[in-house]
Amino acid sequence: MVLPAGLVGVALERFVFGPELSRLAVNYASLPLAATAAQLLVTAAGLLAAAGLAVLWVARQASRESVIAGLAA
Secondary structure, three states: OHHHHHHHHHHHHHHHHHHHHHHHOOOOOOOOOOOOHHHHHHHHHHHHHHHHHHHHHHHHHHHHOOHHHHHHO
């Protein structure tokens, strides 16, 4: 899930939001709004960290709950 989300996010930034925001700011200043490779790597690392924390949290909750209690709900 993280890989497709990252790819969609990069595509949206590169082809939709970046050009649109650059067009809005054209009267004020020249703004290069394309993300650098370092920014993309930091974003990808953040997505992976969030996904890892979510997996650990769900695994912890699942291992604490009784199977019988889960079936009764």
